[in-house]
Amino acid sequence: MTVLLSAAPLAILFLTFLLLRPQSIWPATIGSDPQVSLPARPGYPFKIALFADLHFGENAWTDWGPRQDVSSVNVMSTVLDDETPDFVVYLGDVITANNIPIANASLYWDQALSPTISRGIPFASVFGNHDDAPFEWPLEWFSAPGIPPVHCPVANSSFSDCSFRGIQRLQLMKNEIEQNAQSFSSKGPVDLWPSISNYVLPISPTNNSRSPVAYLYFLDSGGGSYPEVISNAQSEWFKTRSLEINPDSRVPELIFWHIPSKAYEKVAPSSGVPKPCVGSINKETVASQKAETGIMDILANRTSVKAVFVGHNHGLDWCCPDNKLWLCYARHTGYGGYGTWARGARIIEINQHPFSIKSWIRMENHDVHSQVDLSS
Amino acid sequence: MTVLLSAAPLAILFLTFLLLRPQSIWPATIGSDPQVSLPARPGYPFKIALFADLHFGENAWTDWGPRQDVSSVNVMSTVLDDETPDFVVYLGDVITANNIPIANASLYWDQALSPTISRGIPFASVFGNHDDAPFEWPLEWFSAPGIPPVHCPVANSSFSDCSFRGIQRLQLMKNEIEQNAQSFSSKGPVDLWPSISNYVLPISPTNNSRSPVAYLYFLDSGGGSYPEVISNAQSEWFKTRSLEINPDSRVPELIFWHIPSKAYEKVAPSSGVPKPCVGSINKETVASQKAETGIMDILANRTSVKAVFVGHNHGLDWCCPDNKLWLCYARHTGYGGYGTWARGARIIEINQHPFSIKSWIRMENHDVHSQVDLSS
Numbered sequence: 045m046t047v048l049l050s051a052a053p054l055a056i057l058f059l060t061f062l063l064l065r066p067q068s069i070w071p072a073t074i075g076s077d078p079q080v081s082l083p084a085r086p087g088y089p090f091k092i093a094l095f096a097d098l099h100f101g102e103n104a105w106t107d108w109g110p111r112q113d114v115s116s117v118n119v120m121s122t123v124l125d126d127e128t129p130d131f132v133v134y135l136g137d138v139i140t141a142n143n144i145p146i147a148n149a150s151l152y153w154d155q156a157l158s159p160t161i162s163r164g165i166p167f168a169s170v171f172g173n174h175d176d177a178p179f180e181w182p183l184e185w186f187s188a189p190g191i192p193p194v195h196c197p198v199a200n201s202s203f204s205d206c207s208f209r210g211i212q213r214l215q216l217m218k219n220e221i222e223q224n225a226q227s228f229s230s231k232g233p234v235d236l237w238p239s240i241s242n243y244v245l246p247i248s249p250t251n252n253s254r255s256p257v258a259y260l261y262f263l264d265s266g267g268g269s270y271p272e273v274i275s276n277a278q279s280e281w282f283k284t285r286s287l288e289i290n291p292d293s294r295v296p297e298l299i300f301w302h303i304p305s306k307a308y309e310k311v312a313p314s315s316g317v318p319k320p321c322v323g324s325i326n327k328e329t330v331a332s333q334k335a336e337t338g339i340m341d342i343l344a345n346r347t348s349v350k351a352v353f354v355g356h357n358h359g360l361d362w363c364c365p366d367n368k369l370w371l372c373y374a375r376h377t378g379y380g381g382y383g384t385w386a387r388g389a390r391i392i393e394i395n396q397h398p399f400s401i402k403s404w405i406r407m408e409n410h411d412v413h414s415q416v417d418l419s420s
Numbered sequence: 421m422t423v424l425l426s427a428a429p430l431a432i433l434f435l436t437f438l439l440l441r442p443q444s445i446w447p448a449t450i451g452s453d454p455q456v457s458l459p460a461r462p463g464y465p466f467k468i469a470l471f472a473d474l475h476f477g478e479n480a481w482t483d484w485g486p487r488q489d490v491s492s493v494n495v496m497s498t499v500l501d502d503e504t505p506d507f508v509v510y511l512g513d514v515i516t517a518n519n520i521p522i523a524n525a526s527l528y529w530d531q532a533l534s535p536t537i538s539r540g541i542p543f544a545s546v547f548g549n550h551d552d553a554p555f556e557w558p559l560e561w562f563s564a565p566g567i568p569p570v571h572c573p574v575a576n577s578s579f580s581d582c583s584f585r586g587i588q589r590l591q592l593m594k595n596e597i598e599q600n601a602q603s604f605s606s607k608g609p610v611d612l613w614p615s616i617s618n619y620v621l622p623i624s625p626t627n628n629s630r631s632p633v634a635y636l637y638f639l640d641s642g643g644g645s646y647p648e649v650i651s652n653a654q655s656e657w658f659k660t661r662s663l664e665i666n667p668d669s670r671v672p673e674l675i676f677w678h679i680p681s682k683a684y685e686k687v688a689p690s691s692g693v694p695k696p697c698v699g700s701i702n703k704e705t706v707a708s709q710k711a712e713t714g715i716m717d718i719l720a721n722r723t724s725v726k727a728v729f730v731g732h733n734h735g736l737d738w739c740c741p742d743n744k745l746w747l748c749y750a751r752h753t754g755y756g757g758y759g760t761w762a763r764g765a766r767i768i769e770i771n772q773h774p775f776s777i778k779s780w781i782r783m784e785n786h787d788v789h790s791q792v793d794l795s796s
Binding site: 269274 | 557
């Protein structure tokens with residue numbers, strides 16, 4: 045069958061496609077990678093909200109598991125409505141995969157994204173140690189009365205599809221990207237495998253996409269299915285990539301990953317949060333990566349790198365300087381995971397003229413505290 | 421094309437099929453389960469060799485990994501040629517799945533079975549804690565010089581098939597059964613999931629399949645992808661099954677699993693192997709299951725249960741009595757896994773008239789030691 049269309053409807057169709065296709069609304073950086081930029085409104089600050097350690101999907105076979113996920117959605121909704129950020133970073137431990145007895149943990153990942161997606165806010169994610177982990181069977185399930193009703197398998201007398209091994213990083217990331225036009229996440233270079241969430245995003249004014257305001261670097265700090273570490277290969281990738289796209293260190297760079305590096309142990313206050321650190325809770329010791337393979341030396345020697353942001357420790361929310369570099373914790377956002385400290389989210393605000401990077405913590409009860417200038 | 425065959429060759433073909441089809445040479449127990457019996461030659465002892473903790477597949481990216489697998493094949497070959505057993509039990513930790521960076525660990529499982537298969541000896545297996553476990557990435561692979569060449573993925577720039585999560589129990593067992601007519605293993609009742617290797621095999625004289633000499637029970641003691649435990653459900657299954665097929669406890673029963681129960685801790689000698697225990701090495705403490713959910717009480721109260729056989733502790737090879745029940749270790753058979761104690765295999769010999777269960781350990785250097793009468 046042949047369909048005849050005049051030129052005008054075809055042009056409208058084509059324009060509609062251009063407008064609606066994923067990421068077509070975000071200006072692309074011309075030339076080599078990175079191709080996709082985050083759009084900054086000229087003359088306005090660019091605001092980022094960090095959602096750390098949401099831990100969706102815990103104990104879905106009990107009442108309290110699903111209830112705390114609802115509470116976590118409320119925290120995120122409050123922060124998004126109070127701050128109206130331009131961008132959200134999911135800073136790892138989005139789900140507690142080792143606590144999810146179903147084959148497809150993306151269900152919970154999607155729940156965690158939903159407050160951001162429903163508000164049309166672009167976002168990106170990095171992996172934490174709980175995102176890609178096999179299910180840990182509770183020992184008590186092996187006593188009487190046995191395994192509670194779960195999604196498989198006894199009812200249909202087949203257990204071949206019941207792996208409960210968690211979704212792997214690669215599949216989680218594919219699902220996020222393919223199902224969400226607002227996702228700016230990327231699955232990173234293949235030679236950095238088994239780490240996945242390694243990529244860079246420029247923030248560029250919509251009227252001048254060739255002059256980024258800042259570069260945001262995301263690194264996978266491992267854990268779950270492999271050791272908690274940023275590899276030598278990842279460090280070398282950062283070194284090469286940053287020199288390639290920002291050779292004169294003119295553009296400021298911010299770094300995001302989940303598990304604190306050993307450098308955090310060095311700057312951690314022994315008690316309270318005395319100056320020059322800024323924060324409100326210092327309730328536990330730093331739980332750092334298993335090894336330091338070079339990334340911190342590279343960051344310390346690069347003048348354009350202003351700050352590193354991590355999650356992982358729910359009882360820490362400080363920023364401390366390490367020479368010219370700020371080492372910052374986010375704030376425990378989710379009701380999932382250990383700890384009962386009040387929930388909130390770290391906010392980062394980047395101003396281009398005059399240049400500044402400010403940060404503060406927005407709490408679930410609307411309070412704001414721990415303002416710090418990371419560009420000083 | 422039509423092929424015409426006379427009746428005589430067709431009859432020969434049919435008879436050949438009857439003789440060669442899997443398990444057709446083993447008489448089936450008539451009536452309800454268990455359908456398959458191990459054939460005992462009337463008037464001869466029935467001899468079982470236990471191959472414990474072979475740990476195939478360790479560090480395949482080095483020289484010493486494959487070399488020790490060759491050594492393990494040599495141990496098994498020596499034992500099989502010296503003892504010519506009627507049956508072999510692979511008593512768990514056949515592979516070290518957490519050390520195998522390939523998707524299909526059945527390759528190494530098959531290597532471990534090969535000395536038995538090549539001699540045409542029937543066998544069965546139970547799972548150990550190392551058989552179904554995800555790959556544990558060595559931390560040093562994340563420093564320079566990075567990940568050694570493995571079976572995937574960088575060469576073809578695709579890592580979607582590189583899960584390295586180990587084969588699950590179910591798939592391992594399916595592979596073993598489907599690929600080996602000599603395998604008497606079974607994947608067990610679906611309602612005992614996630615444990616898999618739970619089944620019973622009668623040993624029956626070929627001239628009287630209705631009068632078993634003994635029942636061999638195999639239980640999955642967990643570990644790897646779920647806790648190291650024999651569940652309440654497994655205990656109840658044993659209780660029900662044994663009452664059903666051996667209601668008057670007339671037929672002796674032997675029990676095989678991998679990880680010692682807590683009862684082993686109670687009978688373990690503090691040093692050496694003093695009587696009434698029998699054995700040659702007592703070099704470490706018992707590494708027992710994480711909980712005791714009832715199986716030991718059931719076994720202790722059943723007069724037909726004569727002995728339990730486990731592996732797991734490479735430095736222990738004793739049998740100790742626990743009231744009327746013998747708790748026995750096998751002997752570390754493989755060059756894989758920890759420990760450098762000389763390798764060997766526990767042998768069990770069952771005589772019907774007069775009834776006896778004898779056991780000893782056959783070493784790689786042909787020595788025999790630790791003879792014990794388990795029917796006394």
